[in-house]
Amino acid sequence: MRLFLDDGIKRRVAEPSRHYNRYNTRLFHQPLRGSGIIDAVVQVEGVTKLYRGVPALRDVSLTVASGITGLLGPNGSGKSTLIKALLGLVKTQSGSGQVLGHAWPGDVRRIRDSVGYLPEDDCYITGLVGVESVALMARLSGLSGTEALRRAHEMMDFCDFGEERYREIQSYSTGMRQKLKFAQALVHDPPLMILDEPTTGLDPDQRASMLNRIRTLALRHGKSVILSTHILPDVRAVCDNVIILVGGTVRVVDSLETLSRPSSPTLHVTTLGDPAALIAKATDAGYRVLQNEDGSLRIEGIEATDTARLWDWAAETQTSIRRMQPALNSLDKIFMDVAKGRDSLPSDTPLESFSAGQ
Ligand SMILES: Nc1ncnc2c1ncn2[C@@H]1O[C@H](COP(=O)(O)OP(=O)(O)OP(=O)(O)O)[C@@H](O)[C@H]1O
Structure with a gap:
């Protein structure tokens, strides 16, 4: 199935990533800063999620400030469940709050409109080429066909796609699929992006480019990002704040600077x-x-x-x-201590649940 048959798609030449499009207008909307409305991009209280009676989130209360926040925790600690709960993709047993000023969980449609979500798993429709898939996401967010296609190309430029954008997604490498998911999440210009393991499976160059893109969005375009990951150097490289979940409960919400002191x-x-x-x-x-x-x-x-x-x-x-x-506290040690519920450990304690890099 082809969504777009216009030859114009093929004629478009990929350009190096820029933050202005060919009409020299801004690619990304700049959120109002200092208004107080978006200083806490997420604020929830008492969130509990049970899967068949087994708790995945236990009475979680937290506030996510604007900027880049690392969401960390060992396997099965509830990170993906928390993300899905915020987007209304799983139903919680209790909890209330707001996401970007929209009531949660009541106003989940508006929340989804305002958030760009990069899921951990692959998500694409078989048979589409890359640019069609990104344009489809833009159409679903309400853009007209022409506008959606223009925007899709701009996002693919931003994600350093060349002619591969015209290839079927099944032929994409892991790195290209991650970039595709990123472009899909960003295409409707959301003020908040929630990225679930966006650098998993990337080689060092691609990983650096992905982190650079995330940093650019936050620093130049004022976007907030929640970055769920096991890769601690990624957190060190880009995050302002850190949340650590262990066993479905929040153990730490703090700035990286404070934690490191x-x-x-x-x-x-x-x-x-x-x-x-x-x-x-x-x-x-x-x-x-x-x-x-x-x-x-x-x-x-x-x-x-x-x-x-x-x-x-x-x-x-x-x-x-x-x-x-x-000296700064090692992030690895902080996570080990929190995950194991200990106050201090010898500095050479090996990592078990977290990755120190790829
Ligand atoms: N659909 C489901 N049905 C039953 N249990 C589930 C389901 N999804 C998640 N769980 C359980 O909920 C708990 C939290 O899982 P979740 O995927 O949110 O953790 P996570 O921190 O994202 O893990 P990972 O880092 O491995 O992705 C785990 O014990 C998991 O087995």
Whole structure:
């Protein structure tokens, strides 16, 4: 089945991604900032979802601020269920709130109109070529045929599609399918995008491009993004805020900056050669020193103003310091601690449920 038979589709030449279209008008609507209306893009309370009596979400209450928010949690923690609940794709047993100012769950139609959703699974109609599929999504959002096609091409340009846009989707690689889903989610210019594992299966180049696209949408076009993922470096790369779900309950809602700050001043020190003598000096002076797997040191409780002492000990012990900087909490460790319900772990604890990268 072909939705569009116009030869004009084939004649259109793919251009490098731009944020203006060929009429030099803006590709994306700029949401009003500072109005207070969209500062919390999602705010829900008391959300419970049972699948055949088994809870997937337990009395979840949370607020998602504008910007890019990472939605994290081990397998089966309820991330996809929460997303589907917000979009009215699964019915919850309890809960109320708002999404982009629309009542949830009452006004789910308006919510779906205002949100771009990239699902975890493939979603396309067999037999369509890429650009037809994106244009179909635009038609479903209410655009006329011509406008939908124009918009579809613009989104495919933004997602770096070339002539592959005219190929049937069944022939697409995993990376192209992810980009296609992204273009489909974005085609109606929603102020909020909910992306469920958008970088899964991408090679490093494609992953970097996808993250770049997400960052561009937020920074240049004022869009908010909820990014559900297992890939912690993706969160570090683009997210402002983090939500951690474990066993269907919310364990953390905070900014990445706050989460990364150690509870006491801590320095991360890298030395050339054996740091044993330096460790002994710092320990004798009452500081707690942990050695990381790569041999670098975490010296806890030391104020930035005390660094002169560290340089003195380095000179006394003939240890060369290559680098000294304020330490940040490792995201990996934060997630391990939260997932396991622990306060602290040795810094070299291996990851189990989360991926440190691809
Ligand atoms: N349609 C369903 N029927 C029954 N149980 C379900 C259904 N969908 C999800 N669940 C269960 O609900 C819980 C939460 O699942 P969900 O898919 O929301 O987790 P998730 O955090 O997205 O997991 P993953 O990271 O593996 O995608 C899991 O125990 C899952 O088995």
